[in-house]
Amino acid sequence: MASSSAPLLTHLEAEDTSSTLTFDTIVEQSLSDFGLRQILQIMFVGLAFTFDSMQIFITVFTDAYPTWNCLDHTICNPDTTNMCGLPRSAWDWDNGFRCSSSFLRGLPTSAFYMGSIVGGILLSTIPDGFLGRKQLLFLSTSTMSVTGISISFSSNIWIYVFLKFLVGFARSQTCTYALVLISERVSTRWRPRATMIPFTLFVLGFIVLYLCTSVPAAVHSICLLFFALESPRWLYLQGRNQEAIEVLKIISPETRAYLESVSSRLPRQQHLEQAPRYTIKDLFIRTWAFKRIIVVMIIMFGLGMSYYGVPLAVRDIKLNIYLSEALNAMVELPSFVITPILLESFTRRSSVLVNALVGGASGVLCCFLSLFGRTKIAFALELVSFLCARIGFNLMAVYIVELFPTCVRNCAMTMLRQALVVGGACCPIIASIGRHVPSLSFAVFGFAMSGFGLFVLLLPETKGSSLCDTMEAQELRDKALKISPSF
Numbered sequence: 195m196a197s198s199s200a201p202l203l204t205h206l207e208a209e210d211t212s213s214t215l216t217f218d219t220i221v222e223q224s225l226s227d228f229g230l231r232q233i234l235q236i237m238f239v240g241l242a243f244t245f246d247s248m249q250i251f252i253t254v255f256t257d258a259y260p261t262w263n264c265l266d267h268t269i270c271n272p273d274t275t276n277m278c279g280l281p282r283s284a285w286d287w288d289n290g291f292r293c294s295s296s297f298l299r300g301l302p303t304s305a306f307y308m309g310s311i312v313g314g315i316l317l318s319t320i321p322d323g324f325l326g327r328k329q330l331l332f333l334s335t336s337t338m339s340v341t342g343i344s345i346s347f348s349s350n351i352w353i354y355v356f357l358k359f360l361v362g363f364a365r366s367q368t369c370t371y372a373l374v375l376i377s378e379r380v381s382t383r384w385r386p387r388a389t390m391i392p393f394t395l396f397v398l399g400f401i402v403l404y405l406c407t408s409v410p411a412a413v414h415s416i417c418l419l420f421f422a423l424e425s426p427r428w429l430y431l432q433g434r435n436q437e438a439i440e441v442l443k444i445i446s447p448e449t450r451a452y453l454e455s456v457s458s459r460l461p462r463q464q465h466l467e468q469a470p471r472y473t474i475k476d477l478f479i480r481t482w483a484f485k486r487i488i489v490v491m492i493i494m495f496g497l498g499m500s501y502y503g504v505p506l507a508v509r510d511i512k513l514n515i516y517l518s519e520a521l522n523a524m525v526e527l528p529s530f531v532i533t534p535i536l537l538e539s540f541t542r543r544s545s546v547l548v549n550a551l552v553g554g555a556s557g558v559l560c561c562f563l564s565l566f567g568r569t570k571i572a573f574a575l576e577l578v579s580f581l582c583a584r585i586g587f588n589l590m591a592v593y594i595v596e597l598f599p600t601c602v603r604n605c606a607m608t609m610l611r612q613a614l615v616v617g618g619a620c621c622p623i624i625a626s627i628g629r630h631v632p633s634l635s636f637a638v639f640g641f642a643m644s645g646f647g648l649f650v651l652l653l654p655e656t657k658g659s660s661l662c663d664t665m666e667a668q669e670l671r672d673k674a675l676k677i678s679p680s681f
């Protein structure tokens with residue numbers, strides 16, 4: 195028996211010589227420690243979340259009802275007069291949404307989400323084997339930045355709506371590419387914590403919304419191209435074994451000796467022309483994958499309605515819009531501490547289910563309490579509902595990484611975000627209509643989160659499982675874990 199004081203590398207090599215060596219084993223062993231280089235790479239790539247959140251939440255302020263001023267004080271008073279019944283020459287403000295229909299008031303925000311939906315559909319057809327994680331992220335962030343800057347040149351409502359659509363299209367896959375790139379560069383042990391770092395940076399974008407613009411995002415996208423590392427799992431699937439090993443050496447230099455000892459023994463992938471090509475079509479032609487992705491999208495649709503809708507509806511509680519949105523941003527921060535605790539302490543399904551039920555109930559109670567004038571308690575429940583929506587998204591982001599193999603993981607993550615955005619696209623009109631029946635939208639969002647969250651009971655449990663690289667490997671692992679072939 196080997197001495198307990200023997201170096202760790204000796205044990206690792208002994209394990210590898212006694213069984214078939216796979217690239218997954220190399221990744222798990224070489225990245226077993228969560229080092230400084232890994233953290234810096236995650237934070238660097240995760241900055242894409244920061245700039246994406248700015249594009250999402252800036253509409254809360256830009257599309258809010260502005261104040262108006264009297265030009266003719268003989269016939270109006272801003273404190274007592276309804277300006278919609280006054281001659282247009284008697285008052286003035288920055289834009290004319292308030293007297294428009296609910297549809298027109300919610301159109302710019304809905305156009306943003308519709309652009310995200312269209313972009314998600316079109317960009318999801320890009321196969322996982324095309325360009326790579328890093329290059330796709332660069333293209334997404336750079337185009338998002340350019341179109342975001344163009345909004346400052348809009349001169350009327352229709353140009354504004356069109357540019358919002360383009361921005362939505364451009365940023366539709368930004369977080370998807372970043373999250374997949376990050377999740378494939380950490381070991382199973384550290385994945386729950388690592389994936390919370392970019393989500394924390396997402397909130398940073400919300401908090402410093404007015405301190406930054408799309409220009410830093412453009413600079414970041416260029417830096418991504420030169421300094422971010424590619425996913426080693428993606429490189430391995432493309433037959434670029436040596437490049438994959440070099441990335442692992444950079445991320446985890448402590449295991450360089452181990453990586454050099456096993457690189458020559460790593461089985462080579464099939465020649466690229468002979469290797470099977472996977473696309474988004476594989477998510478729909480295999481029964482188990484199709485059922486999983488549909489269930490995931492249903493859950494994410496409910497979470498999307500709550501996550502994007504609650505900040506819009508909170509204006510109906512009659513609180514200061516800047517204070518309420520600042521608190522909404524701050525309340526997201528605890529979610530990145532709570533999520534790893536849930537992932538490490540409980541099963542994936544139970545965490546998602548209980549979180550959805552608590553968040554939905556909070557939304558419904560918020561509706562009733564606000565109707566009875568309990569504004570402060572209602573706002574506290576709104577914060578709880580928003581927090582649960584954020585936690586739910588965090589949980590599902592980790593869950594879907596484990597549900598699908600590397601060859602279609604990007605496509606699966608794309609479908610997850612598509613469902614989230616479709617839910618968000620419904621929110622502006624629901625929130626706008628809810629102003630005629632105060633706080634009704636909170637109940638709608640709450641029922642959506644809880645009702646659709648029940649579908650998580652149909653998904654298999656994946657806690658503690660390693661990542662698979664191909665559809666066939668995923669099916670073999672599910673069979674070994676005695677997971678029903680239907681899911």
